[in-house]
Amino acid sequence: MKFQKPVSRESAEWLAFAAVVLLGCALSVFAVLSERNFILKNEHNRLEAQARIVDENLRRQLAGVRSALDSIRKAHLENSPGATGLSIQALRNAMPGVRALALLDKNGHILQSSDEMQDSHLDDADFLRSISKMRDAGTVYVSRPYENTPGTSNIKLSMKVESPPGDTPGVATAILNPAYFDVVMQSVIYAPDMWSSISQRDGFVVLFVPPSLRPGAAIPGLSVVPDDSRMVVQRTIDATQANLDKELVVAVSRSYQEISKPWIRLAIELASLWCVFVLIVGPSIWLLQVKRRSLSVLTEKRAKDAAENAERMELALAGARLGLWDQALPSGLLQVDERAASILGHVDGQPRTILNWRDEIHPDDLDNVVLAFDRHLSGETPRYEAEYRLRHVNGCWVWVQARGKIVERDRQGRPVRILGTRADISASKRHESEIQQLAFYDGLTGLPNRRLLMDRISRAVNLSHRNRQAGAIMFIDLDNFKDLNDTLGHDKGDLLLAQVAARLLEVTRKTDTVARLGGDEFVVLLEELGASDSSVSERAEQIGQNIVQRLSTPYLLSGHEVYSTPSVGVAMFGADTESIDDLMKQADLAMYEAKAAGRNALRLFSPQMQTQAAASVALERDLRGAIARNELHLHYQPIVDADRTMTGVEALVRWNHPRHGPVSPAEFIPLAEKSGLILQIGQWVMEQACEQIRLWGARPESRRLTVSVNISARQMRQPDFVGQVISVLSSSGANPFRLRFELTESMLFSDTEDVIEKMNDLKAMGVGFSLDDFGTGYSSLSYLKRLPLDQLKIDQSFIREALTHTSDATIAKAIVGLAHSLGMLVVAEGVETEAQHTFLAQSHCDSFQGYLYAPPCSAERITALLNTQGLDQVH
Ligand SMILES: Nc1nc2c(ncn2[C@@H]2O[C@@H]3COP(=O)(O)O[C@H]4[C@@H](O)[C@H](n5cnc6c(=O)[nH]c(N)nc65)O[C@@H]4COP(=O)(O)O[C@H]3[C@H]2O)c(=O)[nH]1
Known part of the structure; x- marks a missing residue:
């Protein structure tokens, strides 16, 4: 099935417009035609009425003339010339349309006439000829129009007069008054283009208004046959009825052009109107449509945009x-x-x-x-x-x-x-909360981290400024955590840290902050401990002691009982605290003081600590140039056998400070360790010791002397340590078999395999090894058997108390037994008394070192001693 395309709105509008125009034009044409018909008809009626007026007038005049002529004829027949004359005059006066009346014989002699005719004879040949043709006495004969005076046409109406028998017949004649008829004709003209005329049937004009035609002339265009360019209405005066010898025609006419003017004007007006209508409405519709089209394009675009926006919005909202x-x-x-x-x-x-x-x-x-x-x-x-x-x-x-x-x-x-x-x-x-947790909390313990701690400290200090309440921060460091971590493994180390965190939370208030800075460093922030006075620091100390005590209790890590102790440093803050950095440094310093004090201890920060710390910094600074300035030198302390014969020496570094005098290695070696200067110092010590070995090796009494050199962990960890030793040995020419390195237990816990490898390399060259301070650390027996050690040195602390504390004596003996069982010798250090010597000798100790035999002294002194072998003289 085929659907017809629907007519668009625009086409419909154009169709409607065309229909309106066509209908309007049709109506207009109809109106114009109606108007035209009406005008023509009306005009025709009007012309008819005018023609009738002229006709009536003419008939009346003709009837009057006939009657007058008949009266004159009768008077003449009664043979009363006087009466005839009077009658003519009277008749003439009574008839305005007649200019003159006269009685003529057949030759034209005027027998009787009205006053106007002065002549006695009528010299109108045509008329005289026509008299003889007037046969009927009852007929009025109408002459041809003639021009008597130029521009004025006359006409004569005559009746035959039968004279008494024997007498010459004549005619009674009336000369019509053209002026009269002209007035009549003029009176019916109501428009400038209008013509009126009286003419004879055969076409001779009797009268014509306007006077453009001469009487007697044929009327062009206004004959009995109507002219196409004019509307003509004619009335014919029947000759028989009026007893005339010929018919007269009355005609009135108007120009069609003039008559048509109104309806033509109407037509023009209507046409103009419609043209204007078309010219206005057409473009208006076109403009309207163009505007509507662009509006519709705009509306469509807007609708599309709106739909797209809505879709985008929906997508955005959904996205x-x-x-x-x-x-x-x-x-x-x-x-x-x-x-x-x-x-x-x-x-x-x-x-x-x-x-x-x-x-x-x-x-x-x-x-x-x-x-x-x-x-x-x-x-x-x-x-x-x-x-x-x-x-x-x-x-x-x-x-x-x-x-x-x-x-x-x-x-x-x-x-x-x-x-x-x-x-x-x-x-x-x-x-956010995870990030918060990561950013501000420690992953292992869940405690606040350094960042959050710093923020809390900052707020706490600010609060203390306002409320004049004092607080404290505690730096907590686990003693030997590194050793524990290395020995037990990192997983156990982590467990330990988690338990430490839990214990710290147990012994502090909810309002306090327990944080982990990293590694085994914890910080406790105590707020609002009270107004700033000595009782506040006492409270802080009390809490600190609780912490020390709680953290010192053994830990159970996956079934292993582990011991750990903390060192705690406390710094107080209050209304006068200005710098948080300084506060942190104070707590840190106090914590190091606690460590220096033998660990498992608590120290409150005091200004003296700061002074000491400053002194340490100055000392460290001085130490840097000490080697170059030749302020360092070596002392050697003898090591003797049971017979007190010197078998070796321990090289101990000495620093003679230009201002402070001799500085103890116990003071500057930790500083050197911390700053890294120990590498430089250690290298120097090794060079000096090797040089001394070479010197002593050249002499028979000292040739067999071993020289022990303390090696720090940092030295040992150097990747080319073995190379350095080889280099020193070869450059000095020292006998490697006379060189012995003293290691501490702590250096064996990290990078153990590396240390063992280096030890083996050096051992292969003849270098011997002692394990210093044995018994104080957390030595694993499994390591001991893997290390290429020659001897163990029992720490001074056991020797010192060996005679007073049975446990120390037991430990000392156990160490000797252990060393011997592993094929090592034992050196007891710090022997000061004969009793100690006796005990150690009885305990099968192999060598001895201590003030009892000789203090550390110069190489020259050692040489002198060897020469005499009288150690007693050293004192
Ligand atoms: N109370 C007492 N002390 C005695 C007795 N006999 C010896 N001493 C002292 O005990 C320390 C033994 O050295 P250490 O344990 O290796 O302990 C050394 C060692 O660890 C370190 N040290 C010394 N020289 C060096 C060195 O050249 N390198 C390295 N890395 N450390 C060194 O400094 C520590 C202290 O050295 P020193 O002050 O010389 O102290 C020496 C020594 O003078 C005694 O009968 N009673």
């Missing part, structure tokens, strides 16, 4: 997972779209209407939400924005972020509608 809400005010009726509803678990895909929106909000968040809402409504904020929790259909809480803006107000400016979006931010809240 951003934003739901929409719309709230009426002040009723509070809330409408949410399906996406906003789905955030709370309404998955039916329908928008929802909520009457009491506050009921869905978490009670803890409600105040903030209402505040933000009210602030926006009151114009305080440009938009409403809040993050809060809403109840999910399954009962849990969902974090949402809501944003909104007033979109409608009443006439008084009060808000009546607010529109906004809602987004589920639970995930970002979770991430």
